[in-house]
Amino acid sequence: MFDEAAESGDAVRRQLSENVDQIARIGARLRDRPPVAAVTVGRGSSDHAAVFAKYLLETRQGVLTSPSGLSVTSLYKSSLRLDNTLCIAVSQSGKSPDLVSAVKGMRQSGAFVVALVNAEDSPLAENADETIPLRAGPEISVAATKSYITALSTIAQLIAHWGQEQQLLQEIEKLPDQLNTAWELDWSAASDAFASETSMFVLGRGLGYGLAREAALKFKETCSLHAEAYSAAEVLHGPAALIAEGFPILAFMQNDETSRSTSDTLLSLAARGANVFTAGLSGPLVTELPTLKAHPVLQPILMAQSFYKMVNTTALARGRDPDRPPNLAKITETV
Missing domain, CATH: 3.40.50.10490 (Glucose-6-phosphate isomerase like protein; domain 1)
Known part of the structure; x- marks a missing residue:
């Protein structure tokens, strides 16, 4: 991987x-x-x-x-x-x-x-x-x-x-060179935190929502870590009831029309005690992960590249083999 x-x-x-x-x-x-x-x-x-x-x-x-x-x-x-x-x-x-x-x-x-x-x-x-x-x-x-x-x-x-x-x-x-740079960004603060967790949320909105779903899947696949993906709007319609002090959240926020509402949601969840790690948002209540400045359409692609390195590290820290998850095969054929 x-x-x-x-x-x-x-x-x-x-x-x-x-x-x-x-x-x-x-x-x-x-x-x-x-x-x-x-x-x-x-x-x-x-x-x-x-x-x-x-x-x-x-x-x-x-x-x-x-x-x-x-x-x-x-x-x-x-x-x-x-x-x-x-x-x-x-x-x-x-x-x-x-x-x-x-x-x-x-x-x-x-x-x-x-x-x-x-x-x-x-x-x-x-x-x-x-x-x-x-x-x-x-x-x-x-x-x-x-x-x-x-x-x-x-x-x-x-x-x-x-x-x-x-x-x-x-x-x-510019994307090939930017992907190589994104690979070198240090997201170890997140991997250190997630290494001992049992459940978490992954949030995104708009162009970043698909990446939130992908990240949640990777946590499950490679880390045996239960992670649920939500829109940064949908999370307030019920799932936020699960948030207690220290509850881990990873959030992706591209710099487009969704950024203000997403920022408001993340800061609100952090104020309720969630341990929020963000790609694309800085603030006193969240842990900011480094990202590259890029076109908003391309930011989720670059964030995905940085995430993959981090989740691989998290899997190894949890004693899992990210290349060979249990119960899974590379090609899955369903009818």
Whole structure:
């Protein structure tokens, strides 16, 4: 896990070199025939990447986006009316039967299917209209890292080309070097604190919410630490009742329209006694983790890279093998 996550910058550099013409062409196609809605398909870390896609599609293109219930097609055998709909499918292996079945059914129902997949010769790729290779390279560790980073990068590139956002495209060119720098940031204050915990929250909002879900999954997978992800708004609608003195929280906050409300929530929870660690917020009641200044769309990607190094350290401190979590396999096939 450690070595693979460290390669993320190089993987994104490969993407920028080898995928640009294809992504620009797909972006032009989406401008010429804009979809009325979008659906996303993914499991695990790939589903968390799809959450990032949802917020970008809705905030930058105004396209209503919803995750697909895969059992609708794989088990219920129902057909959906998807004319003029975009389907974005994300997967490392591209092999899970329910994912492939969903994509096949959506394409037959009229959706334009774009697959973001690391295994270019996978069944998922065979059933897509367009397959964008993640180019993460081999990923052996059960816990996905660089395939998640490259999925986020691909999504950002696709949205930027679709909207002809030149400033964002220019900032994306800096991403490989920024990822290498983010890897070197010191988040040991968090790993030291989380090494002895049994339960925690991970918070984010908007573009950072998918990362909160991904981080919570990684704590469970690699550290055997029960972590629940919430929107920094949703946490106040019930879950905050669990917070007592010293309750651990990790929060991600990108510098965009969500930052003020997220900041207010985190400072409020800290005032109630929570032990809050924040990426993107400084204050007297929280422990600030170092982050890089970057375009708000790219900040969650860079925070993910710093997080992966930290969670690997946390797993080892808890006596766990982050590469071989119990009860899990690298390729999970569900129906």
